Amino acid sequence: MKLLRYLILIGVISAISLTAQVTDFQRGLEAFNVKNYEKAFTHLEKYALDSNDCVSQYIVGYCYADTSLSMANDSLAEYYLLKASELKYGRAMGRLSVIYFGKQSYDKYWTIQALVWAELAAYYDPIQSVNSRRQIIRESLDVEEIKRAEAIIAEKKKILDQIEICM
DSSP, X not given: OHHHHHHHHHHXXXXXXXXXXXXXXXXXXXXXXXXXXXXXXXXXXXXXXXXXXXXXXXXXXXXXXXXXXXXXXXXHHHHHHHHHHHTTOHHHHXXXXXXXXXXXXXXXXXXXXXXXXXXXXXXXXXXXHTOSHHHHHHHTSOHHXXXXXXXXXXXXXXXHTTSOOOO
16 A cells, blocks of 8 residues: 555656656747847757757747857758748748848849748738838849749748648
8 A cells, every 4th residue: 555655656746847847948948038049049959950840940040040149050040941931930931031132132033032931921920911021122123023923922822821830
């Protein structure tokens, strides 16, 4: 009887301690929310690598994009933000648009891509729809380039409409 009570007590204590533990994922989100980006990155990088978690991919991409951080890396920023964007995460789409618009002086292809992701961000995320970036990008494109962007947007919507909005 004492053994049974002991085992039950151990089980209850174990269950309580497991639910009280904070995961690295939660620590990463908390760090990001208080703008401790280095800590957020440390906690979330493995989730961004090993899963299809759009939030961790966005945060890791955001950290890579921040040139004031030690891990800054344009290519990795684009990689993770694109992954999160393809999972229909509006904040990632908006950030990706900013990165692509920054490349506009190299090639109009990037300006078109910036418009594509800005429009998709606005379409799938109401918070992104209040951003004026889309109009600024449109003004830097000619009619043919806007038509190309609109065709790409239509194709991407067909794909993105098939999946749940990532939150």
